[in-house]
Amino acid sequence: MAKKPKEISYRTVGEWRLKSKTSYKNPFINVTVDATFTSPSGEKFTVPGFYDGASHPEDAQHPKGEDTWRVRFNPNEVGRWKFNIFSKPADPALTQEGEFEVTSCEARGFLKATPGRAWGFHYESGEPVFFLGDTVYNLFGMAYCGGPVASFLKRRAQQGFNLLRVRLPVSPFHPPDGYNHWQTRRTWPWGGSEQSPQFDRFHLEYFHTVDQVVSEAEKLGLGFEMIMEAWGFEFPFNCRHLFLPEWEELWMRYLVARYDAFNCVYFWTLMNEYEYYPDGRWKRQSSPLADRWAMRMARWLKSTAQHGHIVSVHNGPQMPPFAERFATDPEAIDAIMFQSWGTTGKEDAWLASGIEESIAKSLKDWPGSALFAEYGYERNPEVSLRLPGHRFCDPEHTRRGAWRGAFSALGVIHGFENSWGPCMILDQDQPGLKYLLHMRRFFTGVVPFHRMRRTPEVLAAGEYAPGLQPLALATENQEVVAVYLPAGSSAHLALSEDKSYRAQWYDTRVGQLSPASPSAQEKKLSFATPGGQDKEQHPWDWVLVLFSNHAKKRSAGKR
Structure with missing residues (x-):
């Protein structure tokens, strides 16, 4: 008995369902199911199948006593x-061969x-991606x-978010006081318990929810x-x-x-802060052992997950640079x-x-892609402080951190105390979120982000206090x-004399151009920001954007 698709649209998920009456002591490990798919051009893909439990007695279509395996x-x-x-x-019963037709459809892939x-990422359709x-x-x-996850996903998609960092194993606690007070059910994804684990079986009810x-994310794009x-x-x-290589x-x-x-x-990330490998101890720098584990597991993953999704690592320590860490196999890690x-x-x-300095040092000579994936979690003062490091991560930190990452030519991922882990306030957005939407509008609606590169040479030489250095893309x-000015002041430019420009300010706080x-500066093209301060008397940050007039004559926007 099997569910066997006869026709599938291009870049959609097909599922083959197989059922067996054979009594396996532990169907998770006592039998292995794989499938080889051969394309019209002759390319072969071998993918693993998975055990998905016994049939439910109330399901008349699936006789009692049959177990289900699926191939996707x-x-x-x-x-x-x-x-x-x-x-x-x-x-x-777990053996089958046949053919099916794949029909064309519009898909970004x-x-x-x-x-x-x-900025290091495209869909298969060729569309560049701003994250x-x-x-x-x-x-x-x-x-x-x-929790109201479906409505949360829908809102994020409508707002323009296109990526979420999520973990397959749930973290019920983060030191020093990050308990999940929302958690009403055990989310241990294996068999047994944390005290007596059974790593040779999986918690199917939990995985059905993950499915x-x-x-839902698939439908929303x-x-x-x-992770x-x-x-x-x-x-x-x-x-x-205990958690041996076999497990x-x-x-x-x-x-x-289940999910490839x-x-x-978008990404298979091996581990959050992979440098904790193997003993769970924090390290000020990455160790060769952790780096070798990452390269080994990345190669194993690529051989097993043959759909070809991006394999990535997430760091804790920022040094040594990633090009040095993975020099012996630089193509093992994609991002x-x-x-x-x-x-x-x-x-x-x-x-x-x-x-931006950390990004430049850590990613120096890195041949792969990268995202600015974590720079804190915006504090919600209405909830108890679970992690002291969040205490001063306010909306200003949210905004400036995002712009610094984007002006390093990287997509940006942030996080909020309402939703990152211990809290589950999914129906409320924190104040800094609107700043991220303004940033997205700038890079997707005002400038062609995919053509912009870090261009510090357009800035005239000058000395700046820490954190006040302007950043430039062109x-x-x-x-x-x-040009991003993180604390106002002026932008002094060193642009070619054979171009004229029209110039505008982009207000990072409200997302408007002016x-x-x-x-009037001798020998320099300079623009003074419109100014302004927040309630703490911190100067506002601004973005200066210049568009060439495609003319050699000078204009009001070019001296």
Whole structure:
């Protein structure tokens, strides 16, 4: 008995359902199901299947006593495909072959890492991607505990977010006081318990909820960074004498089998802050052991997850540079989900200083792609402080941190105390979120982000206090130039004399453009910001944007 698709649209998920009456002592490990799919052009993909439980007695279509296995595949080519599903040991009920037709349809396809092109990411359709993301580590656990996840996903998609950082294992606690007070059900994804784990079986009821959330994201066009192993200081990832390589491989294979076929899986991230490997201890710098683990697991993952999703790592320590860490196999890791919070103290959190310097140092000579994936979590003063590091992460930190990341030519992911982990306030947006939407509008509606590159040479030489250095982006021919001033003041430019420009200010607080006129400065093209201060008397940040008039004569916007 099997569900066997006869026709599938290009880049949609097809599912083959097989049922067996064979009594396996532990169907998660006593039989292995795989499938090979052959495209019209002859390309072959071998993907794992997964056990999904016994039939429900109330389901008349599925006789009692049969167990279910599923194979999920997402075709990348239009035409007639062949497939062969097989099992070890051989079970006739878990063996099947046949053909199906893949029909054409408009689809942007999978996300691909494209280092050196645009900002490092394109869809298969060729569309460059500007990332605006949110961090909701425990999204699947929140859904399993009855949280309003569907409405949250819909709102984020409508707002223009296109990526969420989520974890497959739920983190019920983060030191020193980050308990999940919303958690009403156990979210342990394996069998047994944390005290007596059974790593050779999986909590199917939990994974059925994950399926529902993934399917909802698929409909909305949202992407997930699927974090396969949570913080390395958590059990079982900090107990490698129990969570042995055999169990790690079984865990990752199961995740791949269930979710690798989905378009919404943008990234497979091996571990959050992978440098905790192997003992769960914080390290000031990455260790060769953790780096070798990441490269080894990335290669294993690419051989198993043959749909070809991006394989990424997320850092804790920022040094040594990633090009040095992965020099022995630079193509194993496709993307870095980079973390740097900048300044977070009482007097300097508003400025989020140091982010662009950290990005430049850590990603120096990195041949792959990267995202600015974490720089703090905006504090909600109406809830108890669970993590002291969030105390001064206010909306100003949210805004400036995002602009610093974007002016490093990286997509940006932030996080909020309402939703990142211990709290579940999914129906309320925090004040800083609107600033992220204004930033997205600038890069997707005002300037051609995919053509913009870091261009510090357009800035005239000068000395600046820490955190006050302007940042510049420009197109290759400097037809569009943008300068971010994190604390107001003036932008002094060193642009070609053979171009004239029209200039505008972009207000990062409200997302509006206004005319900009140059200041009278000898031998310099300078623009003084419109000024303004927040209630703490911190100067406002501004973006100057210049568009070439494609004329050699000078104009009001060019001296």
